Amino acid sequence: MPEDKKVNSDNDKLMGILAYLGVLVIVPIIAGGNSKFIKYHANQGLANILLAVAIFAISLVVAVALPILGMLMWVIYFAPTVLAIIGIINVVNNEMKPLPVIGGVTLLK
Numbered sequence: 001m002p003e004d005k006k007v008n009s010d011n012d013k014l015m016g017i018l019a020y021l022g023v024l025v026i027v028p029i030i031a032g033g034n035s036k037f038i039k040y041h042a043n044q045g046l047a048n049i050l051l052a053v054a055i056f057a058i059s060l061v062v063a064v065a066l067p068i069l070g071m072l073m074w075v076i077y078f079a080p081t082v083l084a085i086i087g088i089i090n091v092v093n094n095e096m097k098p099l100p101v102i103g104g105v106t107l108l109k
Contacts, residue, residue: 008037012037012038013091016028016088019038019041020044020084020088020091021045022052025045028041029042039108041087046108047099047102047107051079055077056077059073059074083101083102086099087099
């Protein structure tokens with residue numbers, strides 16, 4: 001069976017889901033052990049939260065510089081939420097698929 005289709009324990013799935021719930025990504029990073037599944041999803045979750053922080057920071061600058069464009073930036077706020085939902089679906093399906101846009105980013109080894 002390919003590694004991305006390997007059956008994972010309920011603990012692995014719980015840790016994988018926590019990885020996509022904002023700052024709770026810290027839990028699987030610290031308690032994930034040697035599970036490649038948990039490390040993979042913790043990396044994806046960490047990249048996602050950093051994307052959310054970057055979007056927030058950029059939108060603050062844009063809102064100050066161009067208030068009308070800043071008001072439209074709220075649409076971009078949904079991107080990390082959509083990516084988190086995709087990640088959680090991947091965890092539930094025992095898949096290690098990269099997320100769109102940020103899937104190639106490796107922050108954790």
